[in-house]
Each structure stands twice: as C-alpha cells, then as structure tokens.
Amino acid sequence: MGTKTGSNLKQSYSEDFEPFCNWVNEEARDVLQVHLPDFKKQQLRVQINVLRSLKISGERHLDERRRSRFRKEIRISQDCNADEIRAKFGRGILSIIMPKKTPSRSTQRNGKPGGEIDQSLVWRLRINRKTAVKVAAALVVIVAFGSYLAYRY
Incomplete structure (x- = not known):
C-alpha cells in the first residue's frame, strides 16, 4: 500500500545547463570542443539539418527522478564543408570537427x-x-x- 511504483513517479528535470564550449580555429578546420564531464557517448546526440544548423544535445540520469540535460544549436559557417563534419567523444569532451572548404x-x-x-x-x-x-x-x-x-x- 505505501510503496510507489515506477509509473507513479513523475520525471522532473532538475538541471538544464549550458555546457562550457571553446573553439579551436586552424587553417584547414575549426573544432568545437564541448566539455561534458559525467556524460557517456550514448547519452549525446549531434545532428545537422538542411538549414546548415548543428544541433547538439544530451541527457543523463542524476537519480530515479532527476535528469540533467542540455541543448545547443550553432549555425555552420559558409566556409565549412558540412558533408565532412564529424564528432568524437573522449575524456568528457565532445569534439566536433568542421573541415573548411578548399x-x-x-x-x-x-x-x-x-x-x-x-x-x-x-x-x-x-x-x-x-x-x-x-x-x-x-x-x-x-x-x-x-x-x-x-x-x-
């Protein structure tokens, strides 16, 4: 009688945050580094839409009822080769590599x-x-x- 089931628990987001980001500009490419300690690769999502917009989002559980999440959207530069953008994640840093057009x-x-x-x-x-x-x-x-x-x- 006094126990709660998982269906009775309401999901609440206790932490929406803006991750720390920094740009590394090189001659042949730009790299966006998004610092996400405590996240795992499978908790992250990187998408590019037809309007040349890069969408980065992530969500992770803090406990049974609380989650931490973020969402970031960035316009892709005109001198970037959008077809060759790639992302890698390691040591808490999501690196999005954006090669420049030659x-x-x-x-x-x-x-x-x-x-x-x-x-x-x-x-x-x-x-x-x-x-x-x-x-x-x-x-x-x-x-x-x-x-x-x-x-x-």
Whole structure:
C-alpha cells in the first residue's frame, strides 16, 4: 500500500545547463570542443539539418527522478564543408570537427593574380539542385503575390 511504483513517479528535470564550449580555429578546420564531464557517448546526440544548423544535445540520469540535460544549436559557417563534419567523444569532451572548404582547381585557374578567387564563380559553384529549386519556388511565390497585389490595387 505505501510503496510507489515506477509509473507513479513523475520525471522532473532538475538541471538544464549550458555546457562550457571553446573553439579551436586552424587553417584547414575549426573544432568545437564541448566539455561534458559525467556524460557517456550514448547519452549525446549531434545532428545537422538542411538549414546548415548543428544541433547538439544530451541527457543523463542524476537519480530515479532527476535528469540533467542540455541543448545547443550553432549555425555552420559558409566556409565549412558540412558533408565532412564529424564528432568524437573522449575524456568528457565532445569534439566536433568542421573541415573548411578548399578551392577547386577550376576556381584557382581563373586568371586572378596571386591565386585570388573570383567570388561570383564561387557563388555559382555553391548552388546545388536543392538550393536552385528552393530559390525558384520562392521567386514563383513572390511573383504570384506581386501580381495579386497589382491586380487588387
């Protein structure tokens, strides 16, 4: 009668926290180090979404009723090669390695002095099919809305 079952216990988060982070900037990559003592690898999650946003989260039990958790979101730099981002965890530090993009040979042969890259060429190289479809869809919506406003007023 006086005993409680697991289903009667309410889960309560006693500790939402912001982990200590530091950036290590190198020539070929940037590394985000997130300090998470007392966490285990399986308690962590790292995701990248289509909007080039890096989401880092973790949750661990403190006791039967209390948990500790965090959630962090960071925009990925435009000069980062998002397809090659990787994470490793050891000694309480989650390291997220973000390699920087390197110019391709075709952009290096554009005739600019001192290896300077033509920025319009770089822009054209960055646009992929998904981005082109999104831009086209946005333009269609803008033109349709403008036409509607012109018709109404």
